[in-house]
Structure formats: C-alpha cells, structure tokens
Amino acid sequence: MIAGMADNDPRSAVFAEGLLSGKVALVTGGGTGLGRETAIELARCGARVVIAGRRAERLEAAVGEILRAIGVDAGETVEVATNAGVDTGAGGGAGVGETGAAATGATSAGGSGAGSDEARLVDWVAADVREPADARRLVETVLERRGRLDILVNNAGGQYFTPAEGIALKGWRAVWRLNVEGVLNMSEAAVDLGLGTAAPAGLGLGGAEMSGALPQGGAIVNVTLSPHHGMPGMAHSGAARATVEALTRELAQRWSDRGIAVTAIAAGHFDTEAMGKYPETVRAGMARSVPMQRLGEPQEHAWLVALLCSPLGRALNGSTITLDGARDNWFGPWPPLGLTGGTGEVPTEERRESRSA
Numbered sequence: 001m002i003a004g005m006a007d008n009d010p011r012s013a014v015f016a017e018g019l020l021s022g023k024v025a026l027v028t029g030g031g032t033g034l035g036r037e038t039a040i041e042l043a044r045c046g047a048r049v050v051i052a053g054r055r056a057e058r059l060e061a062a063v064g065e066i067l068r069a070i071g072v073d074a075g076e077t078v079e080v081a082t083n084a085g086v087d088t089g090a091g092g093g094a095g096v097g098e099t100g101a102a103a104t105g106a107t108s109a110g111g112s113g114a115g116s117d118e119a120r121l122v123d124w125v126a127a128d129v130r131e132p133a134d135a136r137r138l139v140e141t142v143l144e145r146r147g148r149l150d151i152l153v154n155n156a157g158g159q160y161f162t163p164a165e166g167i168a169l170k171g172w173r174a175v176w177r178l179n180v181e182g183v184l185n186m187s188e189a190a191v192d193l194g195l196g197t198a199a200p201a202g203l204g205l206g207g208a209e210m211s212g213a214l215p216q217g218g219a220i221v222n223v224t225l226s227p228h229h230g231m232p233g234m235a236h237s238g239a240a241r242a243t244v245e246a247l248t249r250e251l252a253q254r255w256s257d258r259g260i261a262v263t264a265i266a267a268g269h270f271d272t273e274a275m276g277k278y279p280e281t282v283r284a285g286m287a288r289s290v291p292m293q294r295l296g297e298p299q300e301h302a303w304l305v306a307l308l309c310s311p312l313g314r315a316l317n318g319s320t321i322t323l324d325g326a327r328d329n330w331f332g333p334w335p336p337l338g339l340t341g342g343t344g345e346v347p348t349e350e351r352r353e354s355r356s357a
Helices: 033-044 056-069 132-146 169-192 207-212 235-254 273-277 280-285 298-309 311-316
Strands: 024-028 048-053 094-096 102-104 122-126 151-154 218-225 260-267 320-323
Touching: 024 033, 024 132, 024 169, 033 048, 033 056, 033 151, 033 298, 048 056, 048 132, 056 122, 122 132, 132 169, 151 169, 151 298, 169 218, 169 235, 218 235, 218 298, 218 311, 235 260, 260 298, 260 311, 298 311, 298 320
Parallel strands: 024 048, 024 151, 048 122, 094 122, 151 218, 218 260, 260 320
Antiparallel strands: 094 102
C-alpha cells in the first residue's frame, strides 16, 4: 500500500469527491487483484459498482472487502448520489451463473427490498465473459438492477507461463477466448444495450421504451499487458493483448458518434496475489526488470482507470496508456536474466486441471 493511504477511507487519495457520482460501473474480473482495487477506487469516486467474474463465492467475499476498504459496513445504510429522473430498477434480483442459470447474489450496503438500490454501493454478478450470451445477460442484469450503465472496465484476463514452443493449440485458444473474445463480447453487449444512456423516469430499458432515452456518453476501459516488445513465456498473451489494443482504436472510432470513449491500459508488473501463480524465478525477477526497481501498486492502476472514466477520458479516446514504471524501455539481455532459471531456459508454469464450465 502507498504511504499515507488508509484501508477504510471513503475518499479518493487523488480525485475530488464525487468525480463519478451518479455513474454505474461494471468491472469484469473484479473479485481479485487489479479488478478489485479498481472497484474500490471507482466507489470512492462516487460510482455505484458491479463486479463480475466466474466464481460467485469469490465475488461475494470481494464485495465485503470493497465495502470495508471504503469504510462502509455491509449492514449500514448510506446515501448515494443518483441522477434525478433515472429509474434505478428493481432490488436484489438474480445473478447470472457460469452455465447461464439464475443465481441469487445481490450483496447490499443498505439491506434488500424497496428502495435498496439507492443504498447499494457495490454488487456482484457471476458470469462467463467468454460466452456472448452470458456477457449479454450480465449487462442486462446490471441494467435491471441499476437502471443504467455508464462505465465498463474489461479487466478480466489471464494467461499461463510457458515458452512459445510449448503453447498447445488448446492453451492458445483459451488465452484468446478470455483476453480477446471476452473484451469484444462485453463491449458489444454493453453498447448494444445502451451504455452511456439513461432512461427517463418510469421507462424500462428495452425495445421502443428506450426511444426516449437521451445519449450521455460512456466509457470503456480495456486492460492489456506491458511490455510490448515481447516477454518470455507470454507469447500467447502478448498476441492477444496486442489485438485488444488494435480493437481499442477501432471501437473508439466506431462508437465516437455515440459519445463513448474507448481506451486501454497496458499494465506492467503489479504487486497482487496473481503473482503467486508464476514460477519462483519469475516472481523474484519481476521487480528487477523494471527500471524503477519495484512492482506497481494496485492503487496506481486504479487511479488511472478512474482518470479514464472521468471527462478527461474522452480526450484520450482510442489511446493505450502504458503503466509499467518504464518496463517497456528494457533493453537488457534477452531473455532478462531475472526471468529465467540458472540454465537460462524460460520456466514453465505448473497448470491446474481446468474446471468444467
């Protein structure tokens, strides 16, 4: 944690109070690491936040962690700024399970029942962004509960560490589906269903009833990967993330007439629990491959996300911002000595058996 920041502070350490008041944000992969930290910062900036992922139990626990981080007790009733005339939708509702089945799961900061939506700061929905139908149901669920969606953070992603020649077709496909198709599924579903529009009071969000909605603009932030000049053991992820950055430029142009800003963050090495999955030699060498000689703090990433969700984000439409402590500027020996074993070979991550969907 960065010095001077409190775990349970409801205020952002960087931004003015209420920067994102009245906004609704959806963060995929929001149950852990950079996604969870992003949800915390967006909530501190005044947004009502929905986190999504595949593991319901992890998401439910994360909501409690996020609320504690912003100084809110799970049973406490709080006041949340909302835009006048916006239908905030029904209470709790059902979440979307990995198989598409309904699963209850609204965790509320103000209890459940009538009027609870205005008090609910953080919520969760379980879904698999790799599946187009599930991505659409996820967005529909957010709209049903909140009445609007202003911000989409495509944070869900992942890869496994292995030499390029060791990547099997199945592994390549798995990384591609999550990192590329997940981003496209979520972005297209959000825009198709009305990202950045707010329905007038008393109107629903589907069909002809949406004709009275006024476009207000929205923000999509895609999370990709640095360094851009390649990294041993990450060829599959590097290719997928480069595709997402190209998509960011294309979608920014495609949706600019709707007032939707699409940006990307190329994240470097950050000190999160995700580091624990990589081989020991890789973990030990991560910081040494950064000119600043330290890993990034998750809060630093979250601050940049919040900035891109602010009005300034529109001026950066189509941009990819690299946040890696100058890691992209590494021009030392290849592969970097800190990322290989004593033999100089790229290590292979031990894979867990995949779980059925």
